[in-house]
Every structure is written in structure tokens, then in C-alpha cells.
Amino acid sequence: MNHLRQQAQEILQANDRGGFTVPTAGLYPFQWLWDAGFTALGWMRFDEQRAWRELETLFQGQWPNGMLPHIVFHRPEASYFPGPERWGTPQASPPTSGITQPPVLASFVRRMLEGARDRALAEEKARALYPKLLAYHRWFKRARDPEDTGLMACYHPWETGADNSPAWDEALAQVPVDPDLPPYTRRDTGHVDPSQRPRQEEYDRYLSLLEVYKRDGYDPLRLYTQCPFRVASLLIDCVLHRANRDLRALSQRFGFGHEAEITGWLSRSAPAIEALWDEQAGLYFNRDLIQNGPIRVGVSASFLPLYAGSSSPQRAERLAQTLRSWAQQVRYLVPSTDPSSPRFEPQRYWRGPVWAVLNRLIAWGLEEYGQTELAERLRQDTLALVRASGFSEYYHPRTGAGLGGGAFSWTAAVFLDWAE
Template identity: 75%
Template sequence: MQIQESLVPEAQQILQANDRGGFTVPTAGLYPFQWLWDAGFTALGWMQFDEARAWQELDLLFQGQWSNGMLPHIVFHRPEATYFPGPERWGVARTPPTSAITQPPVVASVVRWMLERARNPVLAEEKIRSLYPRILAYHRWFKRERDPHNTGLVTVLHPWETGADNSPAWDEALGRVTVDPDLPPYTRRDTSHVDPSQRPHQSEYDRFLTLLEVYKRAGFDQLRLVRECPFRVASLLIDCVLHRANRDLLWLSERFGFGDEAEIAGWLEASRQGIESLWDEGAGLYFNRDLRTGQPIRVGVSASFLPLFAGTASPERARRLLGTLEAWAGRVRYLVPSTDPSSPRFEAQRYWRGPVWAVVNYLIALGFSEYGYGEMAGRIRQDTLELCETAGFSEYFHPLTGQGLGGGSFSWTAAIYLAWSQSPHTPGAGGSL
């Protein structure tokens, strides 16, 4: 599919309109702060037309890094009243204020892609030398405080950390969280911006905020929470993105002579085995795992294809994944739905229970391309571009009708459009998409 050149300036204008002086909000009103994985993809979009601004995005993101290395999922650079829960509810005593959980760690991979695309390699190398030790500290935090027993799988302590907040994969694990009877009252802000039918249910929000109170009562002690938090899962989105990020961190260490290769290689061996332990031969799919019960969470989600992005899957398993996605494609108009469309839990327009997300499509397409399935990778790219061109740069999209859903003028959707418009090659893929 050919890019509509007229939409490239529009995508650039969305990033510029959402610029808040060095960081980019996902969209005005609904999400008025800087989010971790949004910032990574947004930087990739900025890279297509303003390299200095792209690197600034990451510099400001790391202003929120904790002294233990954790990179929080929200940095509250300035007060805003249109979002809940804000810094007062999180209660993190630092400047700038932040949340107390993380998100899919895309930064190392984005930094490598930015270096490979840089028209100003001197600036890129200077920025990488500054960013690398901070990214390394973040990845060490994951290993030390979220995988203390070296299982190769990260313990995720909140659905918001996974990036896929209300995925049906979390239904049972979240349902076991008893709502705090003393939960402080609150007023949601999201449903004043977006139709409630496209957002998580109130019962889920009560549990999301209960977990926030659990965090605060534990003093944000990660090792205690890994033992005691009522919500503990292994998330394919987190584990696969982290594995790929560690591959790219290893590449950066070798490229710049940082000397951390042995340590990172050890992480990779453990996480390769951990991710592959999530494979289900009968289903032809990878499943998330409930770490409280030790059982697989047997619902297919878009993240089930991300071991291809991670690069851990065998050729045989890659072929099975292709067949599984082809079956999904027979049930929807646009790939990749965030939940298996044959599942009774599939909801075509409710946030992470069915809609298509451009950023996840980008990662899945890269995985299929690298395993030699260029036709499927091309289909995912084509569907994503068509959705943007017919429904605008929406937060997410209806997989059956193509309707734009959630927030509008959305930064990371515009950024993915720019990334695929400026270069038809997915980074590192070696094949045209």
C-alpha cells in the first residue's frame, strides 16, 4: 500500500501539537503527561523529521528514573487536572513526581533503531553514551527486583504495567484482588473524554486503585511485593519486549565498547527459556501465566505473537503462529486484534479486549518479517496504514469496521505512521513491508 503523502505532514503536526516543551503527551486531555512506552515510539516518530527533538524525548523521560534504576510508567512533568490518578494519588516523593510502576521497556530497542536511522550520527552517538548507563540500570532493576530467582520471567504487579490494562488475560488474576473497603473515593476522568463502552469497567478501576494502595502500604518495596502482591503475572508483552531490548542493549554494548556483554548474555539465556516455557503446543500459541497459581492464562492476545519480535521462537513455532494468525484473520477485517476474535471474551471496541493497536502491530510485523514471513508482515503494515488513512490517527481501532476508537490525534499512532512512511523497512527486518 502506498503512503498518502498528505498525511505525513498531518502526523508530524500531531506530534508538534502534543509537544509540551520537550516531552510529548499521548493526546490532549485524556493523557496529559509523559508515558514510558509512548515516549519510546513517539521518539521514533520525531526521528523522521526532527532528530534533536527525538533525543530530547528520551532525555526528559529519564528525568523520572528512580535511584534504584526503575523507570516509571508516567512522569508528571507539570500539574494537569484532566487525568486520574495523578501524582497526589501515587504519593511518590520525588521531583518530578512519577507513578510507582513501570511499562513495556521499549527504550533500548528504540535507541538502536534511532541510531540506525540517524542522519546526524555524531549527535546519536553522543546521546547513546549518555543514555546507555541509565538504560542498563533500568534493565538491572528488572532482573534484581522483578526476577530475583532468575526464572527468566518478570513478575508484573499491576495490569497497567503490561500496557494492556484491561486485557481478558488478566480477568481471573485481577478478579482475585479484593477491593479495599477503605479505598479513598475517586472520580474517573477517562470516561469524560471517551465513550465508556471503549474503556475499562468501573469494577476493574476499583481493583487497579486497590493495587496502588497495596504498593503504597508496602513502601514500594519491590521484593516484598513480588512475594505478597495479590496480582502477580508473567506478561508476554513485558517479557518479549524486555528480551528484545536486552538483545539491542547487548548490541549497543558491543558497538560502543561498554563491556557489559557477559552480564546481558546471561539475562538473555534465562529469558529465552522463560518465554519458551509459555508455549502451548495444542493451541499453537504462547500464553501469559498467572504466577500466583502457576497456571497458563489460556486466552490468546496480540502479545501471544511477540516471541517472534523477541526472537526466541523456533522456526517450527513461528510457522504455527503464522497459522494461528491466519485463522484470526478469517474473523476480522483488520489485523491484529488485541484478543483472539474466536474467544468469548473478545470485545471489538473495548480498549485491550479486541481493538487493533498500531504500536503492537509494528512489533508483530517486525517479528514475522525477521522470521521470513514478509507477506504477513506486509498485511499487518497495510492494515495499519489503511486504518490511519480512513479513520485518522486514533488511539486504537475497531478490527471489524475500522472505526477509530479511544483518544484522537494520538501521538504513538502518528509516530508509527511516520516510521512506516519514511522507511518501508521495519527496523532490522531486512525486508520491505
């Protein structure tokens, strides 16, 4: 185990670009939002100053309206597409993308604060980050839930964190391919076998959505009514609900006095998440906000209301039963798609493989509902995958083969955080 810890530390150090950590060299050469959160947890295990710097550097890309983009382009790099020129956002320095990602940061800041060895440093850094986190969460509520439904509208599959999940198939198919879509060359398939990446027809629609954003001037309220892709993502909503719980705890700890405002958000999001429950399936489902109906595809995010803390004990037990039924069909938990689904593809990105970061979030939720044996199963599966196949981006749920990028920062970070 010690040699793997050392290897995980060396991966973070090798992927360090002087204040931010790239997910992996070549394939992802910039700073990604939720990657940075997980990576900070890993840095905390051996360099606390550097862990806090990861988050401070990320917030350099925060927009004046509070939005935190999913990519910050700190320096030019030709090996990735789409870069800042294709996004064309109003954010100029540093340039950024124009969408966000699962907002794990408030929860991770609280975890870093409570687990810090250097208490004074942690208090100083967390207190300074709090107003930026609050601005980000206020942006979510204002820009993505203007009708106060309790669910956030997501405008791009990339924003959900689970880019090509089969949950988005029908919604993405309704996005017209822009007839004037500028030509492009994908870079990802030059680094990774195309059988492990999204398909070309999906990429055409991903990039067509960027053209919609640019035409609408990244106006969030215009996009709320006009964007051709609008879904409620369990990954976004459950992570945000948990993050609001933790933001409220930080507000109380530091005496900022925002508890009532945040409690109001929580009072709307908890019942909205619970309304996504499907009793017959024993799962929560994402929702298509244009068709106004559930997306009946089981995915790893279907278990995240445990992480949110919105589930009842009865539903938590039912989710545990469902997860055990998935375990009978694969060797390693948690596959990113229900392995009994005809859409399950065990080696294609978010259509089947196991992701260490989702295992970590789901396990946190299982632990808090007393499902400690199942949570430990997830931990042991994750450690076994690392031992067998190294620190890969994701893994085959049946063979354990490493897939996607190698020497991957957030897998190394989860290992460091979880192996303790």
C-alpha cells in the same frame, strides 16, 4: 500519503509540551514510558534533536534504584486521574507513578542510532543514554526476577501495557477491593465513550493495588511475595528480551563491556519465554504467577516471541498460521484478543481493538522470521486504518472505526516510522 505524513507531524508538534509529548490532549496529559519510545521513532523522521530530547526528558523520572516509571508528571494537570497525589511514590521531583511499562527503549535507541542522519549527534546521545538503560534493565532483573526464573513479575495490569486485557480477568478478580479505598472520580470516561474503556469494577481493583504499594512502601521484594496481582506478561518479557539483545549490541558498540552480564539474562529469559508455548493452541500464553499456571486467552502479545527472537522457525510458522486464522474473522489485523474467544469485545480498549504499536512490533518479528507477506499485511492494514479513521488511539478490527483518543501521538509516530 504526503498529506497524512504532514498531518502525523502536526499531531506530534501539537502534542509537544516542550521536551515531552503527551499521548493526546486531555485524556493523557503527561509523559508515558512506552509512548515516549514510539513517539521518539516518529520524531526521528523529521527532527532528530527533538527525538533524542524525548528520551532524555523521560529519564528525568528514573528512580535512584534504576526503575523507570510508566508516567512522569512533569507539570500539574487536573484532567487526569490518578495523579501524583494518589500514587504517593517516594519520587518527588519530578513526581512519577510507581510501576513501569514494556521496556521498548533500548531497542528503539539502537534503531534510532542506526537510522540517524546526524551520526555524530546519535552517537553522543545513545552513548549518554546507555548507562541509564543498563540501570533500568538491572532493576528489572533484581526487583522483578529475584529468583532468576527468566520471567518478570508484573504487579499491575497497567504495567503490562494491555491494561484491561481479558488475560488478566481472573488474576484481577482475586485482588480484594480495599474497604477503605478513598473516593475518586474517573476522568477518562469524560473524554471517551465508556463502552471503549475499562469497567468500573476493574478500576476499583486498579486503585486498590495502589494502596497495597503505598502500604508496602513500594518495596519490590516485599511486593514480589505479597502483591495480590502477579503475572508474567508476554508484552513485558518479550519486549525486555529483545531490549536486552539490543542493549548488548550497544554495549559492544560503545565498548562498555557488559556483554557477558546481559548474555546471562538472555540465557534465562529465552527458555522461560519458550516454556509459555502451547502446542495445541499454536500460541504463547501469559502466566499467572500466583496460581502458577498458564492464562489460556489468546491476545496480540501471544505473537511477540517473534519480536523477542526466541521462537524456533517451526513455532514461527505455526504462529503465522494462527494469525491467518484470526484474519479470517476480522477485517483488520491484529485484534488485541482472539476473535473466536467469548471474551472478545471489538471496541473495548485491550479486549479486541487493533493497536498500531502492537502491529509494528509483531510485524518486526514476522519480518525477521521470513514471514514478509504477513508482515506487509499488518503494515497495509495499519495504513488503511489511518486513511479511513485518522490517527486514533485504537481501531475496531471489523469496521475500522477509530476508537479511544484522537490525534494520538504513538499512532502518528508509527505511521511516520512505517510509511517510509
